[in-house]
Amino acid sequence: MVDQYETSNDATLTLPRVQERIPTVVVDDAHVIYRVHKGATGGSSPVAALRRIVTRTSEPNIREVHAVKGVTFTAYRGEAIGLIGSNGSGKSTLLRAIAGLLPVNRGAVYTQGQPSLLGVNAALLNDLSGERNVTLGCLAMGMTPAEVQRQTPEIIEFSGINERGDFASLPMRTYSSGMAARLRFSIAAAKKHDVLLIDEALATGDKGFRKRSEQRVRELRESAGTVFLVSHQLSSIRDTCERTIWLESGVLRMDGATDEVIRAYEAFANGK
C-alpha cells in the first residue's frame, strides 16, 4: 500500500554529479496520541464528578485521539515536502511532533537543529504595531539586535503590508487576516531555518503574495534547508514541492513524487 519513494535513483538521474544526501528529519514509527477535553458535557455536573471520585472511574470528558499511527520517513536537505490528506488525517499533528511541540508516544523523531513551525494561528501581540511585532518576532527567533535592525525594512517590504498606506505603524489588530498571515510568514521566512514547517500559511495571502512566498520557499530550500508544507491547495503544493507525503487517518498512505501522489489522492478524494 505504501509506495516507498526511491529518491536516490531519481536524484542520480537528474543531477550530473552524485550529491551526498544529508538527512535532516528522520521519523521512525512515530505514534502521537493526545488527550482531548470534550469540554462541559452532561457528565461534568458536580454530582457526576463526586460519583466518579467515589467510584474511582476516570473522567468521561477526556478522550484519547490516536492522531498519528506509526509514520516512518526520512527527509533530506534541500527537499520541499508537501503533506496532504483529508481534514483530520493528522498532518498538523505530525508537523507539531516534528517541531518538538508534541511528544511522540511511541517511536521517535530525530531532527537537525531546531525545526520551526509556522502556522496561521501563530499569534503575535495584537496591540502592537506591525513594526514592533517584526522586531519581537525576530528577537524571539534568536537574532541579535543588529541583525533585527538590518532585516526589519526587508521583512516589511516583503510582506507588502505597506502597499496600501502605512500599515506597519498600526496595531496588528487593525490588520485583515490575510495581512496578518503575510506578516507572520515574512517574519518566519527572514531567518535561515534548518527545517521550516509551514502549516497552510501560504493559502491566506493574495495571488501576488503567494507567488512571492513560493519563490521564498524555493530560496529557503536552496540555502540548505528542508521545507514541509501542509496545504489543501494542491496547486501550491505542486508549485513548491517535488516530493509529497499523503496521510490518511494517521497512516502514511503514499510517499513519492508530487505528481504521482496528487494524482492518486485526487482519485481517492473523487471516489469517496
Next chain:
Amino acid sequence: MANTALADPDSGLTQAQLAARYGLRVADRPPTLAEYSRRLWHYRHFIATYANAKLVASFSNARLGQLWQVLTPLTNAAVYYLIFGLVLEQRSIPNFIAYLCTGLFIFNFTQTAAQNGTTAISGNLGLIRALHFPRACLPLAVTVTQFQQLLGSLVVLLAIVLVTGEPITFAWLILVPAVLLQTVFNAGLTMVVARMGAKVSDLRQVMPFVMRAWMYGSGVLYSVVLFEDNLPAWASRLVEFNPMLVYIELARVALLEDAPVLNSSLPQLWLVALGWAIVMGVGGYLYFWRGEQEYGRG
C-alpha cells in the same frame, strides 16, 4: 535499493542508526541547565523588548495611556486612606499616609508580578507553539515589566513621603538593594506560578484570594505591631519571616523616620530578605527549567 552501481551508503541502516550517523537529535530532548542558561542569556534582548512591548500594550487602549502607570497606585492609595485612615481612624502610626503607601506600592510590585505570572505561559500559547525560545523569557519579561511599573510608582511614593514631612536621609539608599532583592524574589515567584498556571488553569481564579490573604499577613494596611500584640508568640515569629513583610519593612526603614516595625533587628531583616531572594530566585528558576518541555503542549 535496487541500484547497486550507485550504492547508497545509508541503505540497510535503521532509522535510528541513520539519525545517529548524521548527528540528528530527538526533537523534544530537554536542555541541560547550563545550555538553558546560556540560551536564556542570548535572549536577553528579547526579554527586554517583550517586557517593554507589554508595558506599552497594556495602556494602549486607555486614553490617558502611560499616565495610568502613576494613576493606578495613586487611586489605590486614596481608597485605602479613605477607609483605614479616615473612617477607621488610625492613631497608633505616625504619618499613616506614607506608611500605607510604602506598604501598598511595595506589595503591589509582587502582587501584579505573581498575578500576571500565572498567565505568562497560558496566555502566550500562540507564541510558544510557533517559535522556539527558552520559555523562561516570558515570566522574566513579566518581572521586568512590573519592575518598570514600580519605578514609576516609586517616584510617586517618594513625592508622597516628602510631602507628608519626612526628611531626605542617607537611609533612602537602603531602598536600592531592598528593591533589587525583591525583584529577584519576584522573578523566582513568577516562574513558579507560571509553571503552575500552565498546568492548572484554575490558578488564575485562585490567585486574587491568595494575594489578598498575603496582603493581610504582611501588615500593609495596619500597624505591624498588631501581629505582636494579638498573635501567639510562635505565630508572630512566623510572620517575621514572611518575605513580603520583610521587603515592606526594609522600605519603611529606608523612607520613614519612626514607623512601627516588627523586626527590631536590622541584620536579621537583611538576612531574611537575602535568603528569600536566593531561595525563591534559584528555586523558581530550577522549578521552571524542569518543566521546559511541557509548555505549550496538550
